[in-house]
Amino acid sequence: MFQVLAADSIKEEGLQPLLEQDGIQVHIGSVDSTSIDLQKIDALIVRSATKVTSELLDRMPSLKIVGRAGVGVDNIDIAEATKRGIIIVNAPDGNTISTAEHTFAMMSALMRNIPQAHASLKNGEWKRNQYIGNELYGKNLGIIGMGRIGSELAKRARAFGMSVKVYDPFLTMERAEVLGVQLSSFDDVLAETDIISVHTPLTKETKGLLNEKTLSQTKKGVYLLNCARGGIIDEIALAHYIENGHVAGAALDVFEVEPPGDHPLLKLDSVIITPHLGASTKEAQLNVATQVAREISTFF
Numbered sequence: 210m211f212q213v214l215a216a217d218s219i220k221e222e223g224l225q226p227l228l229e230q231d232g233i234q235v236h237i238g239s240v241d242s243t244s245i246d247l248q249k250i251d252a253l254i255v256r257s258a259t260k261v262t263s264e265l266l267d268r269m270p271s272l273k274i275v276g277r278a279g280v281g282v283d284n285i286d287i288a289e290a291t292k293r294g295i296i297i298v299n300a301p302d303g304n305t306i307s308t309a310e311h312t313f314a315m316m317s318a319l320m321r322n323i324p325q326a327h328a329s330l331k332n333g334e335w336k337r338n339q340y341i342g343n344e345l346y347g348k349n350l351g352i353i354g355m356g357r358i359g360s361e362l363a364k365r366a367r368a369f370g371m372s373v374k375v376y377d378p379f380l381t382m383e384r385a386e387v388l389g390v391q392l393s394s395f396d397d398v399l400a401e402t403d404i405i406s407v408h409t410p411l412t413k414e415t416k417g418l419l420n421e422k423t424l425s426q427t428k429k430g431v432y433l434l435n436c437a438r439g440g441i442i443d444e445i446a447l448a449h450y451i452e453n454g455h456v457a458g459a460a461l462d463v464f465e466v467e468p469p470g471d472h473p474l475l476k477l478d479s480v481i482i483t484p485h486l487g488a489s490t491k492e493a494q495l496n497v498a499t500q501v502a503r504e505i506s507t508f509f
């Protein structure tokens with residue numbers, strides 16, 4: 210029997226392609242479940258919580274395939290898995306719309322102080338003057354990483370009357386024209402936009418892309434968004450630029466360490482946060498679970 214472990218609260222409905230196939234047994238649980246014999250697991254499905262490290266791979270000698278129910282594979286030691294002949298598959302587009310919508314919601318909430326005003330009113334206050342915001346209309350949005358999510362964000366921003374400048378070394382001029390965005394250099398996006406949103410994967414090249422030096426090149430009063438991966442914006446540098454008033458505010462869905470614990474950014478009023486919810490919709494979770502389940506059933 211081919212044994213599959215679905216970890217990280219994978220949406221069970223999406224596992225249908227595996228559940229309906231003879232010869233496959235699906236376990237719902239985690240790599241720490243005492244009732245599951247990791248030694249016998251042939252396929253592992255994860256979201257972002259489980260870290261597929263060489264230590265975990267050591268505990269799973271039968272493992273042949275890892276399915277990442279989502280886009281980012283930075284929680285999987287790909288080099289180590291490849292060395293052991295283990296295949297990695299992901300679900301690249303199942304959560305694109307949800308994450309772009311979440312980013313747009315965070316941008317709107319950030320510009321209109323919605324979380325702060327909500328908390329204040331719930332606290333019995335009525336501070337209309339304290340929560341004067343900014344329109345999105347007419348603002349210049351900078352997008353770093355113009356793949357699936359960046360592109361969907363750009364479409365929504367344009368519909369709201371924003372202009373969009375993008376930096377992506379792999380984006381062609383033709384594609385930028387189709388999307389109605391201005392293809393720019395990294396330095397131009399930093400210097401000329403009012404709001405910057407990062408949508409790259411986390412790699413050696415993108416870790417700390419926005420750091421002490423590059424943040425100093427942004428406009429005074431810039432707003433920053435990270436609904437991609439913790440660490441693309443250096444958290445210590447970001448806290449520093451918010452505290453000194455250069456950065457007006459930030460919206461973060463992701464953190465270098467999740468959960469972030471007692472973190473300096475969480476104490477700043479102009480930082481709004483969600484606990485890695487970009488892909489957390491019923492639709493996206495069904496899509497990504499179904500996509501990886503299909504990949505694994507094909508492999509089987």
Ligand SMILES: NC(=O)c1ccc[n+]([C@@H]2O[C@H](COP(=O)([O-])OP(=O)(O)OC[C@H]3O[C@@H](n4cnc5c(N)ncnc54)[C@H](O)[C@@H]3O)[C@@H](O)[C@H]2O)c1
Nearest residue numbers: 280281308354355356357358377379409410436437487488
């Ligand atoms: N918050 C969430 O829940 C959530 C959900 C989905 C994805 N994500 C994250 O968002 C990331 C992007 O997802 P996607 O589906 O748009 O991926 P994608 O691969 O379609 O797009 C990434 C883009 O980044 C570009 N890029 C790579 N290196 C770059 C660099 N150094 N500078 C500028 N651009 C660079 C690529 O050319 C590509 O166009 C994922 O890797 C994942 O980490 C987060």
Ligand SMILES: O=C(O)CC[C@@H](O)C(=O)O
Nearest residue numbers: 256257279280281488489
């Ligand atoms: O599983 C999740 O909810 C997060 C997914 C997201 O980080 C991704 O990279 O697709």
